[in-house]
Amino acid sequence: MTLFFSRITAFVVGDVQADRMVPPTGFTARLTVFAAGTMAFLAVFALALSLATGRLADRWSDELARASTLRISAPMDQRAAQTAAALRVLETTPGVASARPLDEAEQRALLEPWFGPDLPVETLPIPQLIEVIEDAEGYDAEGLRLRLSAEVPGAVLDDHTRWRRPLVTAADRLRLLGWLSIGLIGATMAAMITLAAQAALAANAQVIAVLRLVGARDAYIARAFVRRFTLRALTGAAIGTVAGMVAVLLLPSAQVEAGFLTGLGFQGWHWIWPLAIPPLGALVGFAATRQAAHRTLRELS
Amino acid sequence: MIELEQVAMSYGGGELLGDISLTLSPGSFHFLTGPSGSGKTTFLKLCYGALLPTAGHIRLFDTDLRAMSRDDVALTRRRIGVVHQDVKFLDHLPVADNVALPLIVAGRDRTEEAQNLTELLSWVGLSNRADALPAELSGGERQRAALARAVIMSPEVILADEPTGNIDWEMSQRLLQLLVELNRMGKTIMIATHDMNLIRAAKTKVQARVLRISQRRLQTAGADL
Numbered sequence: 001m002t003l004f005f006s007r008i009t010a011f012v013v014g015d016v017q018a019d020r021m022v023p024p025t026g027f028t029a030r031l032t033v034f035a036a037g038t039m040a041f042l043a044v045f046a047l048a049l050s051l052a053t054g055r056l057a058d059r060w061s062d063e064l065a066r067a068s069t070l071r072i073s074a075p076m077d078q079r080a081a082q083t084a085a086a087l088r089v090l091e092t093t094p095g096v097a098s099a100r101p102l103d104e105a106e107q108r109a110l111l112e113p114w115f116g117p118d119l120p121v122e123t124l125p126i127p128q129l130i131e132v133i134e135d136a137e138g139y140d141a142e143g144l145r146l147r148l149s150a151e152v153p154g155a156v157l158d159d160h161t162r163w164r165r166p167l168v169t170a171a172d173r174l175r176l177l178g179w180l181s182i183g184l185i186g187a188t189m190a191a192m193i194t195l196a197a198q199a200a201l202a203a204n205a206q207v208i209a210v211l212r213l214v215g216a217r218d219a220y221i222a223r224a225f226v227r228r229f230t231l232r233a234l235t236g237a238a239i240g241t242v243a244g245m246v247a248v249l250l251l252p253s254a255q256v257e258a259g260f261l262t263g264l265g266f267q268g269w270h271w272i273w274p275l276a277i278p279p280l281g282a283l284v285g286f287a288a289t290r291q292a293a294h295r296t297l298r299e300l301s
Numbered sequence: 302m303i304e305l306e307q308v309a310m311s312y313g314g315g316e317l318l319g320d321i322s323l324t325l326s327p328g329s330f331h332f333l334t335g336p337s338g339s340g341k342t343t344f345l346k347l348c349y350g351a352l353l354p355t356a357g358h359i360r361l362f363d364t365d366l367r368a369m370s371r372d373d374v375a376l377t378r379r380r381i382g383v384v385h386q387d388v389k390f391l392d393h394l395p396v397a398d399n400v401a402l403p404l405i406v407a408g409r410d411r412t413e414e415a416q417n418l419t420e421l422l423s424w425v426g427l428s429n430r431a432d433a434l435p436a437e438l439s440g441g442e443r444q445r446a447a448l449a450r451a452v453i454m455s456p457e458v459i460l461a462d463e464p465t466g467n468i469d470w471e472m473s474q475r476l477l478q479l480l481v482e483l484n485r486m487g488k489t490i491m492i493a494t495h496d497m498n499l500i501r502a503a504k505t506k507v508q509a510r511v512l513r514i515s516q517r518r519l520q521t522a523g524a525d526l
């Protein structure tokens with residue numbers, strides 16, 4: 001490990017003599033830094049998207065899975081009796097942690113957005129709602145439905161899976177797309193750096209031929225190029241990452257009303273994740289340039 | 302040092318050189334002549350491992366060229382100094398750095414060799430041009446800088462391809478004198494040239510063998526030169 005780090009340090013510090021062998025190039029250098037920066041900036045957003053949709057999927061499957069609703073639609077005179085019967089069934093159902101009929105105030109609160117605050121709920125034939133909370137194991141929804149249809153004909157069980165499942169699937173898919181984007185961004189960065197390195201190697205064909213003639217080994221020649229491009233990728237990715245993180249930080253936070261969604265951003269220790277982008281960018285630059293350099297050198301005598 | 306055994310070289314179907322056998326022994330001085338396009342440059346490239354022969358065997362310092370890795374070839378080139386007619390430098394570095402280039406790529410400490418470099422530059426008469434860029438040098442100065450670069454590692458063999466092709470007679474004489482001095486120090490020298498005057502001038506100073514490439518074969522030229 002120490003050897004590894006000392007080698008990395010030596011690589012970053014570099015060999016001043018070897019570094020002078022390749023003439024400085026302003027334009028391709030700036031292009032490489034720019035490409036690495038842009039890609040890192042985009043990677044920060046793709047990462048934020050992946051983490052946010054991950055949180056969303058977790059929350060939906062977590063919160064929604066544990067609560068379901070039983071609706072008693074019965075004539076007013078049978079409502080109380082059927083509610084009591086349904087509660088008895090629920091109490092004896094394995095997997096149900098608790099069941100509680102919503103009182104009038106709660107039911108009114110649910111209807112308020114649609115009918116206004118002054119609705120006389122008690123005079124309307126609206127169904128009674130029972131909130132069912134599952135325990136960790138969960139209950140068998142089909143079995144419960146069968147028992148309820150036998151004992152409480154007016155009961156309808158809504159376990160939310162019907163509309164929850166596609167949402168969770170969508171969130172999971174979105175998360176996958178986020179990771180795929182990060183992969184594509186990395187590959188694009190590798191392609192851009194390879195092109196830049198290829199151009200630099202072609203522009204310096206004479207330098208390479210001279211070095212080869214006076215007895216420089218391939219590794220020595222490659223290192224002069226690889227070191228430069230790795231440092232450029234690192235610099236660009238660092239700038240891009242910082243800019244991306246600042247942009248994410250400045251995003252307006254999700255409002256309470258949109259609470260079922262989730263803010264696009266990083267939460268808590270997730271802020272560490274984007275910090276991995278610059279070293280990864282440097283690694284991509286290193287591998288891409290190294291490959292390009294050795295491929296070019298193999299073609300020379 | 303350099304041995305060629307029944308070497309043949311073909312490009313794209315046509316044979317350029319064939320059935321060439323030669324041993325360069327330490328301290329020998331060879332001229333290589335032949336018409337333009339006869340394969341002098343190819344012959345020299347074979348001698349420093351820039352080309353692989355299509356047939357036969359080449360041994361550099363007792364190692365078969367075919368058995369050598371790219372790194373082996375690189376290390377061997379530190380023992381063979383090469384001077385080209387159209388010599389290439391690193392154009393962004395001053396003459397002193399270009400001459401010291403073989404030391405730098407070999408990872409030698411330049412400060413230890415500073416004395417050596419100064420002496421070498423004064424030997425080729427470029428002391429006052431040490432800080433100039435290669436583009437600012439005249440043809441003769443470039444050739445002398447190339448020679449200095451070729452010998453700074455103290456190689457055992459020096460191969461020169463038309464070293465006097467671009468320079469006037471006086472400068473050619475000076476360059477030849479430097480090569481003769483190197484030969485007296487025990488270096489093996491091979492100069493490819495079609496300049497007969499240069500060969501005649503050399504023969505008065507050193508015992509040189511003249512090889513001629515004619516109709517794809519290597520012949521020892523007679524004493525008529």
